[in-house]
Amino acid sequence: MSRRLPWLGLALGAGYAFLYLPIALLVLLSFNDSRLVTSWTGFSFRWYTALWNNDQLVGAAILSLRIAAVSATGALVLGTLAGFALARLGAFRGRTLFGAMVASPLVMPEVITGLSLLLLFVALAAVTGWPGERGVTTITIAHITFATAYVAVVVQSRLADFDESLEEAAMDLGARPWTVFATITLPLIAPALASGWLLAFTLSLDDLVIASFTSGPGATTLPMVVFSAMRLGLTPELFALATIIIAMVSVCLVLALRLGRVASAAARV
């Protein structure tokens, strides 16, 4: 298989160019002094200053980060339990329904998830009086629900991969189920838990459609602000915001890779 196929490398390069040139353009334009995307009038940080002074955007960003942190944590708990149930509990009554409910949110169009949750909240409010007002709580519940599916898939596939004999050995040596879980299972699936949490966090931070349906007057998330700003036209402030997000993602990724390397090195020892 040493024969080189030059067109393959070319296709790969073209693919990466397609993926990264638009992102590079956003970063470049965020430092452009001009408002226009087609003329470069000099290097400037003015859009970053403008972004910092935009109270609406900063407030929405803080709100979005809070919702993302809470819903990622909720989804981590529920998704880990669900992944565990699917990977380890074997047959149980209602397993087919459970499996379908866990997997469906992965492919469900967002408009349907958003609309159905909103109608649920309205119906619940009519019957029970809760939720009295839609806002942060309802968005968080909606995000937990769809992110749980992603965490469950990650955890389930990690559990399916690793050697159950480790757990069995611990049981044979007299460890109680909880001890086995805490000392054997949990450390082994920790990387999957970390990536599941990060995935849920990112999905929540990025969601426009479901948040728009389930939000109320008081709660405007970052994507909602960005979306209504984009409808009015592009502004370099938005490019600056994009650049900050890209920088944050890159830093997290480098950290995750470092940690992953340390973890896999530790596992080898």
Place this chain on the structure above:
Amino acid sequence: MNGGGGASIASGRLARLVVLALPYLWLLLFFLLPFLIVAKIALSEIAVGIPPYAPILRWTEENVLTVVLNFGSFATLLEDGFYLDAYLRSLRVAGISALLCLLVGYPMAYAIARAPEHRRNLLLLLVVLPFWTSFLLRVMAWIGILQDQGVLNALLLSLGLISEPLRLLYTEGAVYVGIVYCYLPFMVLPLYATLAKLDPVLLEAAADLGARPFRAFLTVTLPLSMPGILAGCMLVFIPAVGEFVIPELLGGPAAQLAGRVLWVEFFQNRDWPMASALAVALLVLLVVPIAAFQRHAARRGRA
């Protein structure tokens, strides 16, 4: 615990119940029940008020509880050509987008699967990385590229290839570019997963038997990567049918796709029963591909 084995079995059963019950109840309440409510509201009448629909169960003047079902929304959906057109257009756009994704994604997945093993993870990571940055902001980049006073037009003008700006943004082509750009990782990952498992010995055998590389690809690699092709196409096709953001921001007024029509019906016309009927119809449209995808996922889970 002085109960010994009995207590441990009982506590094991309790733990099992908790592990299962918590996500089960949550999903029943916040995933399944909402769909039943959507179906119910799709069958109610629009009304002036909060919430803007009439109850299905009503007391008549003789104090008899009656069920008032209204199929008006579904009738409108079928009679008004606008909605049917939108759904057919969604299927077409999503189908073409999935094919385009396949055309771009297959060579990439193939090249990564053939790359030296220590580089594959990095190459895959580079495909997934854009997915972690904001979806909206990536769509925004394409507005900057495609708009009349955008980067691409400026480039073509300065090269003298065109004499006046082309209409690129707010076209169906722009929608395709947006969908392929945003959903490419969902195509490459399952393709890579099947291509990486492919045994190179099979290709060598084909070569030994005199097959040229292209013929070997057509008769060996392509059929064996079919599960990945199907999974990737489903992962692009299903969300693309219900996509709202891309047709709204990159497509013109003509790009009325299912997700966008539903959004407008809900947020602008405030017709909740109609929006619900559209959601039910969209779900019916997608039930076959979703079931196919779940069977594939279940098979992979078992393998």
